[in-house]
Amino acid sequence: MKRREFLNCIGGAGLLALAPNLAAAVGSTPYQRLLILVELKGGNDGLNTVVPYADPNYHALRPRIGIKREDVLPISGQLGFHPSLQALLPLWQAKELAVVQGVGYPDPNLSHFRSIEIWDTASKSDEYLQQGWLARSFARTPPPAAFAADAVVVGSQDMGPLVGGRRVVALSNPEQFSRLARLAEGGGAMGGGPLAHIQRVEADIRQAAAKLATSGPAFAFTTEFPQGGFGATVRTACQVLGAGVEIAVLRLTLSGFDTHQNQPGAHGNLLGQLAEGLAALRSALIELKLWERTLVMTYAEFGRRPRENQSNGTDHGTANVHFALGGAVRGGVYGESPNLARLDASGNMSFNVDYRRLYATVLERWWRLDSREALGSGFAPLDFLA
Amino acid sequence: MQSVLRIILVMLASSALPVSAAPASATSMGPDDAQHLLGRAGFGARPADLAGFARLSREAAIEQLLTEVRAEPATPAPVELSDYLPPSRLRALSDAERKETQVRSAQALRAWWLAAMLGAATPAEQLRERMTLFWHNHFVSSLQKVKSAKLMLDQNRLLRHHALGHFGELLHAVGKDPAMVVYLDSATNRKGNPNENFAREVMELFTLGEGHYAEQDVKEAARAFTGWSIEPDTGEFRWRPFAHDNGSKTVLGVSGNLDGDAVLDILLAQPQTAEFLVRKLWREFVSLTPDEGETRRIARRFRDSGYDMRVALREIFGSRGFWAAENRLALVKSPVDWVLGTLNSLEVEAPEPQHLAVALRQLGQDLFAPPNVKGWPGGETWINSSTLLQRKQLAERLLRREGRMGLREVVFDPAYQLK
Numbered sequence: 001m002k003r004r005e006f007l008n009c010i011g012g013a014g015l016l017a018l019a020p021n022l023a024a025a026v027g028s029t030p031y032q033r034l035l036i037l038v039e040l041k042g043g044n045d046g047l048n049t050v051v052p053y054a055d056p057n058y059h060a061l062r063p064r065i066g067i068k069r070e071d072v073l074p075i076s077g078q079l080g081f082h083p084s085l086q087a088l089l090p091l092w093q094a095k096e097l098a099v100v101q102g103v104g105y106p107d108p109n110l111s112h113f114r115s116i117e118i119w120d121t122a123s124k125s126d127e128y129l130q131q132g133w134l135a136r137s138f139a140r141t142p143p144p145a146a147f148a149a150d151a152v153v154v155g156s157q158d159m160g161p162l163v164g165g166r167r168v169v170a171l172s173n174p175e176q177f178s179r180l181a182r183l184a185e186g187g188g189a190m191g192g193g194p195l196a197h198i199q200r201v202e203a204d205i206r207q208a209a210a211k212l213a214t215s216g217p218a219f220a221f222t223t224e225f226p227q228g229g230f231g232a233t234v235r236t237a238c239q240v241l242g243a244g245v246e247i248a249v250l251r252l253t254l255s256g257f258d259t260h261q262n263q264p265g266a267h268g269n270l271l272g273q274l275a276e277g278l279a280a281l282r283s284a285l286i287e288l289k290l291w292e293r294t295l296v297m298t299y300a301e302f303g304r305r306p307r308e309n310q311s312n313g314t315d316h317g318t319a320n321v322h323f324a325l326g327g328a329v330r331g332g333v334y335g336e337s338p339n340l341a342r343l344d345a346s347g348n349m350s351f352n353v354d355y356r357r358l359y360a361t362v363l364e365r366w367w368r369l370d371s372r373e374a375l376g377s378g379f380a381p382l383d384f385l386a
Numbered sequence: 387m388q389s390v391l392r393i394i395l396v397m398l399a400s401s402a403l404p405v406s407a408a409p410a411s412a413t414s415m416g417p418d419d420a421q422h423l424l425g426r427a428g429f430g431a432r433p434a435d436l437a438g439f440a441r442l443s444r445e446a447a448i449e450q451l452l453t454e455v456r457a458e459p460a461t462p463a464p465v466e467l468s469d470y471l472p473p474s475r476l477r478a479l480s481d482a483e484r485k486e487t488q489v490r491s492a493q494a495l496r497a498w499w500l501a502a503m504l505g506a507a508t509p510a511e512q513l514r515e516r517m518t519l520f521w522h523n524h525f526v527s528s529l530q531k532v533k534s535a536k537l538m539l540d541q542n543r544l545l546r547h548h549a550l551g552h553f554g555e556l557l558h559a560v561g562k563d564p565a566m567v568v569y570l571d572s573a574t575n576r577k578g579n580p581n582e583n584f585a586r587e588v589m590e591l592f593t594l595g596e597g598h599y600a601e602q603d604v605k606e607a608a609r610a611f612t613g614w615s616i617e618p619d620t621g622e623f624r625w626r627p628f629a630h631d632n633g634s635k636t637v638l639g640v641s642g643n644l645d646g647d648a649v650l651d652i653l654l655a656q657p658q659t660a661e662f663l664v665r666k667l668w669r670e671f672v673s674l675t676p677d678e679g680e681t682r683r684i685a686r687r688f689r690d691s692g693y694d695m696r697v698a699l700r701e702i703f704g705s706r707g708f709w710a711a712e713n714r715l716a717l718v719k720s721p722v723d724w725v726l727g728t729l730n731s732l733e734v735e736a737p738e739p740q741h742l743a744v745a746l747r748q749l750g751q752d753l754f755a756p757p758n759v760k761g762w763p764g765g766e767t768w769i770n771s772s773t774l775l776q777r778k779q780l781a782e783r784l785l786r787r788e789g790r791m792g793l794r795e796v797v798f799d800p801a802y803q804l805k
Binding site: 111130153184193198260 | 763767779782800
């Protein structure tokens, strides 16, 4: 070994010693732990999800659609779940559910379209990025080639945080995808430039389909999946995992949260679907012995305005509450309740946890990756992972 | 190249022209060149056009493409889009009514443009549609924010009217186009309370490109654009002198009591603007890596001509790079290219335009709703596992419907995604 190489090795080891998180990653591949993102499309009303029931301002802002003190499912002296989240209480009690409050970003945009793009690409409010934050991470540190795909999207055609990624498969059920994959026949000599890209995508489709088709018999779950669209989405996700298919990310979508009018019934129904779906997901993942190495996290384009509108609904807001759950999650409340006595000029709450800190937690603490390239610097991970 | 040849063979099957891969001669460019030119300048050639163009020289073919055609398509605009529905009337509707109105008018709008693209009778008319689409992806506005199909229709008419005209005139007109005024927030840009959205994008995306202006230029230009607004009840452009900032501003070194038109003229006077445009045209028509020497040469001629689009396009189609072997099949077909090209070149009977609009959305190109102000990123991003499978599914459906599964091999070749 030459002297310079030797010194480089020492230098490298020194750096690793300074960064224990990164050191832990050496020798083991990241993405062995699964991330399941759940998009609450339309902008979930965080204030009626985790209710600050002890705050008189809350009841003053929401005389008609507010959740009554006696109806909430208290999780602390200040906060309580919406009554439709009953199915999440066992997770809370098992300390496997983290509630992150006050999540948002500076200069919030109130357009669904633009704000979800900001969340998906982890951009600043006035910055336009083409690639999703997960696609960026995969481009820098690819998941193992032997995985069936980098990610599977269920319940939506849009790629969200995976936009611009390569090995991403959208499916409504595994059988249908395998049936369609015969259309990616491939063959022919490998070309260069854009032809090579198309040939690679065809090969990716074939690989994903082959693994979906051959990864053992369907798992016989004892878990009962709820009726309805989100229940079916959760069932499909579990079928994929139950077949032994290896992937880094699953993205599920539950739509309908844009509750401008007559919110209470519709919102209660959605939260019920969410809670029962997540409870079923947990039970199925425990059956598959995957719960300890799965992190489930919700996200949405924005929260909703604290003051109810004239139509018994809520308009587009800013700071929001999100859930993180899994066998490795340290349950509890993170972030601070936004101050309802001090709203901004548009009547919205200020955030205290930048949404990119959720992503930094995934990258740094879950996958042991450096988050700076995908997110930029300055986003400290949260402490909700054991 | 075998696959390319196969496509050409199929398409020439119905024409009387002898099939030949011979290089272009002075008098006739032959089918390979005609296929290349019409695939790039239009949306895939119909066999009859291909045969006709193959007999022309390259120069004559380019001139034929650039002949004047009427701006309005043969398809009349849908009557339900003749009325502007002001926000006050929209708000008065129930949730369901409002949604239905918006969905229906958006469908009619998309179907109209697709019918216009399908109805383009000659390669020159196809070029008009392609340039309209190019400008839609340059001067981006979206139904998602504008929320009025009528205003988006008017903007489309403006874009097609200037599609092959003078860029400067188009730029001035777009700045006062009501859909743009809404989309980039000019309507809320007032003296003392400026909104920089339009000022920033006009520099970054419409004229100079990033790195050729300073933040201070954006701030000052925003003040100059104050007063450009719309009349909420009619949806027409409205100049509001009392909202305009009459103070002195300095943009790119030019000072004075500038208004919006003066700022646009300052931007048009910058050599960067012509180069930025030519680079974008190069990526649209030639390859993803613009030739810098060629860009500067063409940009100079473009600017000297007073931004005549026909001058720029004549130079681009006539450039060595356009015809170079390494730039053939070097661009990924957009969903519009793919769908219209399949219908045209294989002479497949077109489904209803509203069905085509849905297919385009699934393939990632929802007309009148580009993803953001930067437009569709295009290139390789058009193709991922989901969109590629959808292209193939759609191809199978189209061919099966006509009992022409023999063409499956052609459309399933990976090179079929390229032009």
